Each structure stands twice: as C-alpha cells, then as structure tokens.
Amino acid sequence: MSKIEIKNSFVELGNFLNQFTLDENTKNEAVKNNDTFFDAFVDLIHLSQSHNGWFTPEQVYFSIQSWAKALTEENLSQWLSAYDLKETDPKNIGLILAGNIPLVGFHDFLTVLITGNNVLVKTSSNDQHLVKFLAKYLIALDERFEKKITFVEGKLEGFDAVIATGSNNTSRYFDYYFKKVPNIIRKNRNSVAILTGNESKEELTSLGEDIFRYFGLGCRNVSKLFVPKGYNFKDFFEAIFEYKDVIFYEKYANNYDYNKAVFLMSLYKLLDNEFLTLKEDTSYSSPISSVFYEFYDDLDEVKSRLKLDEEKIQCIVSNNIVENSIAFGQTQKPMLWDYADNVDTIEFLNLLQ
Template sequence: MTPNKAIESLHQLGEEMRSYLAQTTSVAGIDKTTASGIKEQWEYALRHAEQENGWFTRENILNALTNISGWLNRDALSQWIEPYRIPRHNPNPLSVGIIMAGNIPLVGFHDLISILATGNKAIVKFSHSDRVLMEFLLNKLKAMGLAWSEWATNDGNGEASFDRMAFPGMDAVIATGSDNSAKHFEYYFRNKPHIIRRSRNSAAVLDGTEKDEELQKLGTDIFSYFGLGCRNVSKLYVPEGYDFKAFFRNMERFGSVINNHKYANNYLYNRTIYLMNGSRFTDNNFLLVIEDSSLASPCATLHFEYYKNEDALAGLLLAEKDKLQCIACGNRIKDNLMKLNTGFSGGIFAGFGKTQSPALNDYADGVDVIAFLNQIQAHSLIKTISGNL
C-alpha cells in the first residue's frame, strides 16, 4: 500500500475513534455476539480489555484513545511524514517485526503507525498484557485495507520462543522490553537492523514557584496509567529546603487511584517494606514519597532528590540521560537547562500535564523510527543498484 493510502486508512480509523469518544456513555449488556454496531464493538473491546488486565481501567483506555485519535488525522499524518520525502509509491516495502510492550494501553501503537504510514509492512508480536485492544485496532485497519501479520510462534503455547523463530522474512525489528529482555533481543537480532528499547523513566523538576494549577497538572504526569508508563513521572528534583505542603495539597484530587486493587496492593506492600526497613518517607494514604537518587520508583511510590543550584541540577540529569524518557518542568527551567549545554534536545522536555500526550514526532528514546526505516531502504537500494552494475 502506498503511504497516501495508508494515511487515508489511518485517518478513517481516527474518524471512527473520534466518533466513539464523542459518545462514550457505557452500553449495558454487550457481548461479542450482540456487538454489531460500531459503538457496541468499541464498548465490547474496552470491557474485554478491562477484564484481561486489571491495570487497564476504562478511564486509562479512553485517555490512550484520546491521545491516539489526535495522531490519526490526515493533515497531522501528512505533515509528520512530509519532511522524510517518502516516495508516493513504495515498490519495495520493508517487513518490520515489532515486539510490543504492554505496560499501558496501546503503548506500541506509535511504532506501528510509523511502519504503516510509510508504506511498509508490520509483523506484530503482541504483548499478552495488551493484546485485546491492539488486535482490535489492527483488525479495524485490516478491514480498511491496511495489511499486517502476526509474528508466528513455535513453542505451542502462544508465547514467543525466539530461539526457535525464523527471521528471514524480516528486514528489521523494533523491540521494547525491560533491561534484561533487551540483552536477549540484542543477541537474537544481532544480524538484523534493529531498535531495542530498554527501561526508561521520566522526571519532573520543581523550583518552588509552581502554581497550584501546575502542580495539579504534574499530578496527571504522576498518576495517569497508575504511573506505569515510561513517560510517567517517577522522580522529582527539588531545590534544597523545598516545602512539600503545596505539592501534597494538590495531589489530593488523585486519591481515587487507591480504589484500584492492584495499585492498592503495591502501595501497601511498599509501605510495609519501608516501615520494616526503618526508612523515612511521607505518606498521604495513596502515595509514598521518599528521598532516593534512583530514577525508577516502585508503583505507588515517588522518589525525590534535592539540587543545590541549576548547574548541579544539570549534572544530576546528565547522569541519567540514557535512562530519561522526558523531563516535565516549567519554561524557565527548560530554557536555563538548554542554555547550560546539557546535550538534551528540546523534545525531551514537556510542560506539566503533557508527559503522556506525546506528538507524532516525539519518538520513544529519541530514536527516529521513520529515519531508521528510510536508512534501511536506502542501503537496500544502493545494494541492489551495485549488484546490477
């Protein structure tokens, strides 16, 4: 399929998604056999996903769909790929394997549309945590003319067994996982062009001048998706002597997270560990805030670290550069950090409340997927031309 046709199919899905989001009142008594209407199909998919994964609440799924629906717009998609000078007709589309994560709803969708919107083919390995929603959307795209295939497995249990998989039909692989799984991916795909994504986290920088509205938006960065995404804020950098009173006052509106049993179990478990270890922490009955230099924090826990001045802050952030997905902060902090030649690109910074609302050109880990695919195609073309001389 040509990129233009792919964009039309993605836009069509976006139109259906936006129509559903405009009328998201729950419909009772839906099952697969009665889900004949468009809205009923979406409602069934959402309920099925909730049943399969206790982290995937209706609110979190709708948040993910709302962000994705902003991507699936003809003008937005065209403007996104225009700088790459993608040929109108892709005579030799790549077959790209994609191993998806499943920590938050539809987290692998951006990689997917990066492949499809450029006229290439996707071979999908679903995450067992996010199969329902992703397969639902992919089947919608297939009905709209966008072909994809599932990554075949050979272990008899529906799980990936990479040592028994054949890769000859794949031109490249994009794999997302933990630091441990990344080591295995690097080995398995050593002979294929690849993007391997490891564990990353996001941080926020405060200077004590933040208004209540900004702190409330920061709360969204912390608590959306129960803090499980790599773009969720897991750590605060605060100036020495910072008073947390305003912070905790503005977090109160997020207290309903404790009503999710999986979140509550993590909160109680981590609280017990801290108490047994005699750790000093602050507790507001749904969030544990503890001083810790680690960027990654357990679920229901937020780390913080003091900084003496902005030069010291820049040093702390640089030490975590390869582990940071994004940094939430105000414009003053952003401008000052950029002036200090930290090496951070502007794309790593996000305004408060925006960390989980990336734009189409906000690539995970800062790795431009479309440029990566273009480079492979260019290399393949040069090789073909050389072989014909």
C-alpha cells in the first residue's frame, strides 16, 4: 500500500467516527461500510463500560469525537507535510499500549501505519476492544491492511523496533527486554497548571476539564497546581462546581471516599468541596479525586523546577506563563503533532529506514 492510500483510509475512518456523538448517533449514507459497522460500533460504545468500568459512554464518545476531528484530510496533510516520507520497505513495529483512557494508544497505531510500516499490537487488558474494532474497519476499507496489522496475544516477537507505554516499574522491564532494538519507552508522567490569581472564571472552569476529563486517569490530566503564596481557592472551587456530577459515578465516588479517609487519618490538612480534595504536596502524581497544590513566591523558580523535572511532566497549563504551555481546557485535545513525552514518533520511525 502506498502512503497516500493509507492516509486516505484514515480519512475514511475519520468520516466513520464523525457519526457518533454523545447526543446522537447519526448515520451518514455516504460513509463506507455502515451496513456492517455502524450498529456494531454503537453496541461496542455502550458495552465499553462493562469491559472497563472507567470507560463510560460520555468518556468514550469524547475520545471518538477527538479522533473524528483529528482524522481529516487537512489535519493529516498538515501533520505529514513536515516530513520527507519516502516509499521504503516497511518495518515491523511492536506496540505495547496503555489502557488508562479510551483509545490512548491509537496515535502510535496511526503513526506506524501512516508511515508505511507494519504494526504488531499488544493491547492492554483495560482497552482491547476499541482499537481492534477500528482495525477491522480499516481492513474492510482495504484488505491489504490485514497484512499490515497484527494483534498479539502472547509474547511480542518479530519486531524491528518497539514503542512501549507503561508505568515506571514496567519501564524497567521494557528497557531490559527491548534494549537490543530501537525503542521508545514511556513512563509515568503528570500534568500541572500554574495559576497567578488573575485567571477568569471561564479559565478556571476550563481547568476543570483538564482535571476531570477521563476522571483524571490520563497523563495529560492536571494533577498538580502551582499557586502564588496566599492564594484563595474560593474562586477555583466556585468555577469547577459545574463538574460536581462526577461524584455520582460510583467508581469515582469510591476513590474520593477512600483517598479522603486516608488523608484525614494521616492528619493531612485538606481543602474539600465534596467531590474533589486539594492537598498541599510537593509530588506531581495525585490520586484519583484529588489534586495536589504548592505555593510559590517566584514564578522563575517554578519554571526552573519544571525544567529540571521535565521528564516527569507531560503538559504545563498556564496563561502563557511558560513557553509552549497549553491553554486552559485543552490538555485532552492534542493535535496530531503533539507527541507524547515530546518524542517525535515519525522522526523515530524515519530513522529506521
């Protein structure tokens, strides 16, 4: 398959995904293979929560719409225009995917295929159905994808390079097991926000999206706030009140109750609005239903700290305080060229040729 043909297939996939929203699933007769896939995908979306309790319809639809918006002719062309993608013999690229949020590994899947390579996929047990369904759709569009996409149940073998995503613990295993081949090994990362106290209510409400989307399970979710000394959290709590319904989701509520109890038994001082706790802590990684915060006197010190800890940080949210920071409410809306850990996956794959 040529790279142009592969790109066109992903545009068709984007057209397919664009039919599915939380408000309504609307069949577009111009979309290919709807007779086979439309109803089946609706069923899968609503079954996803039985496969992974965190994959509620709202969260799955959000992910689907994000990919529908990304997989357009315009976006794909803009992304690929930065590279010299020559027609070369394909390499076999092993992928070990995470499963913390719906379709979290799809960018790697897309990148390997759109550069003309073959993909060997080992899915997480927490997210093994959605990406397989989309692969079947691609194969239905062009049966040549069947030779380019392999899902691996057992040991991952026969690869020329590997992209593996896991925890800090599993990354040590990955580093050892894949040390003899080119690799990208991703570890735990967290996202932070820097506040000055001058943020509008709209900006703080948007920050709630960065905190609560996917229940805070993604590495792009904000788990830590840097605030000026003496910061009053009243405006923050008022602005995020519209996310209060998150507490009615049982798994989130159980985490809220448990983590709050642990904090209180440890005699930690907490700020609490009955669906989110704030704890003063120097760490970046906070548990579900909690966000850590830290006071600062000097913004330059915060910038220096984050520069030193850049391997622990996925995103920095601010009102243009830090270079290349992300606007409030945008962390879970990355563009195709926003690479995880700032590692250019296409460049990595190009160097294999």
